[in-house]
Amino acid sequence: MNPTLSYFKIFKIFLKTGCIAFGGPASHLVLFHFIFVQKEKYLSAEEYAQLVALCQVIPGPTSSQVGMAIGYHFKGYLGAFYAWLGFSLPSVVLMICIALLGQQYSALIGSQGFHIIQLIVLAVIGWAFWQMLRSLCSRLWQYILVGLSVLFLSFAPVSTGQISLIMISGLIGILLYNPHKNSDSDTYAENPADKTVHRPVFNKKNMECSALWLLMFTVPFLLAPWLHNPESRGLYHLYEAASLVFGGGHVVLPFLYQDFVQSGLIQAQQFDLGYAFAQLMPGPLFSFSAYLGASVPLGSTPLAGALLAVTAIFLPSFFLLFATLPHWQWFMAQHHIQAALMGINAAVCGLLLAMIAEMSRQQIHQISDLFFVLLVMIVLRSKAPVWLILPGSFFIYLWLINFLQT
Template sequence: MTKDNVTKAAYAGALPAWHIFLLFLRLGLTSFGGPAAHLGFFHDEFVKRRRWLSAAAYGEVVALCQLLPGPASSQVGLTLGFLQRGYRGAAAAWLGFTLPSAVLMTLFALGLGLWPDAGQGGWITGLKLFVVAVVAQAVWQMGKTLCTDAPRLSIAVVVAVVLLIAGAAWMQILVLLAAGAMGAVMRLPQKRVEEALTIPVQPRRPMVFLVVFAALLLLAFLPLADGSLAWIGSELYRAGALVFGGGHVVLPWLQGSFVVPGHLSADTFLAGYGMAQAMPGPLFTFSAFLGGIEAGWAGAAVAVVAVFLPGTLLVFAGLPLWSYIRSHAAARSALAGVNAGVVGLLLAALYDPVWTSAVHDAGGIAFVLLAWVSLVIWRVPVWILALGSALLGLLVF
């Protein structure tokens, strides 16, 4: 039997790509609440309801995607599409889940471009203070999940201290590499992973994806004309390639790329990030806002593709290599160290730029506390809280 026939046999009876697109489009329109909620929606839809894979196999998909850089929930979604219909299914799943929020964030960016004064009202202040509460809650949740013992917590604190003292972009990369090395040396305790995931169609050369990923990452560090489409693509690709831990962690990377050089103000940056919280689908579509501010629809399209591309390449490379990662404790320990370092990275970002850009008086602290209690204790949906914070900011500030 030829490889083409094997491929056809593996996907016999599977859903067509357009059907996968419509399924994920519905989820992209209705999946509010961030990555953790998205994983729950995927489990309900594709494990419980449609039985595309077992709960154990789904758990392994989630574990692999959480170990890789990039947006974990989007990576899980495209992996589900890949397991159902190969690369076409992966593309259909990603496009359906990403398109709604990407379009909405682009329209928001274009609206601010047409009406610049809109970015200076009290509603912007409300969104900025809301972001403080959201990032604080993310630090807390990620800390409980990724820093489960004293060694991991120590790595997170050391990373935060180093970045608060010297927070340059190159230092962020260096400390995460150091965190991975510390994790490998310390042999952090790992949960035993049961083998349950079966890949129906193996990519012919998974190393090709790694080579393409690495080559594009090297190109992303080349100097380019500020504001050009190539510059937008390189900045977003670099962020997507180096971010562990999901959407919230991309904040310090993009702040260093767009705010520090003066491409947009901290107020506009945090307003866009706050608005992204109110959107369904992946938080990484915040990139569409940044690209749209810089270069309209073309910039938004380049930004979205660039920020999701590295995580996609690593998924296609990582699925066939999952058995290696599963069986090598040192590799898992290194990735656990990086994940602990990510908590420290986000903790440092909570202070600068999030807190320093938003909180200036006791009233701001009170606003943040109210938003945090609403999010964590009262369980107000994040998209409702985002819109409510903007409205309250308009009335108060």
């Protein structure tokens, strides 16, 4: 471990990062690279690439997990905690405030305003889907699996369809894996972490604890049948969703929408309002859980519910990271794991596409709505900041609707 980085220093670096990390996981990873590799030179480019590669093949929010892995690299378990706390704290505090204020002032937005917010959320998810499709799917069978995933979700039971899809797609990826055909030209083999690893960075004691962390990861799933009250079920759904998410924070939305909106715990408009605000926040998109925990609520008070929700959605990342990081050299050498991930990535794109289709059916009422969604997606492609694009598009379309009605 590096003696030049104290716990406070780790917390301070990630707190500053959490205040300026706009733009989603891809921009977060670039920012981490600039700070830890280029500017401060705490990590070599190879070490950083290895940490990123491992965090991409385990479920959870990639950028948050990379931050935890960096903290763990320098100061072990507590280092990972302080890194996560600093990076998540700004957005969590903001989302709690939005949830509390939203309950008092949401009526001021009106039905027309909520409709525009839902269209903006649809555009954001559509843009996320397009980005993920281009980066995660590189083979014909993956595109076919995307389409089959949408078809599967239209017939599968809501309660088990998404989980079953993830598992089946992982198996399909393994079955289609060809060690002779899948060479260094593979998408996953382009990452330097899939090649030679020069030195381990984790101690023997942490390696011996890996099995315990993996056991702790599975405990909530074993207890699920005995969770009956809405609060405990809600927390379990957050934990379950985070345990199955591959590909970034946007992928958690279909799981949370199913568990919170379709089950009646929260209204669709209130859910979409919080998700729209989450796009404007710096730091991890998983901070949306704080909004859900305070809005439902999932605790005795909105604040307690928010803290419990944030804990539930990030806890799987800690368990999985602590279980796998000591073995990352072996883990990254298992190409069947990478092959399974290729199938899961296609299913993830299918999940988002199915949700886009359902949201479009419910929220696009006229041709101008469709043009607005497409226009927002095009603008999101530009380098303009998201915190400017989304509010700007809201007020412009609201003004246009009112102008046409007068």
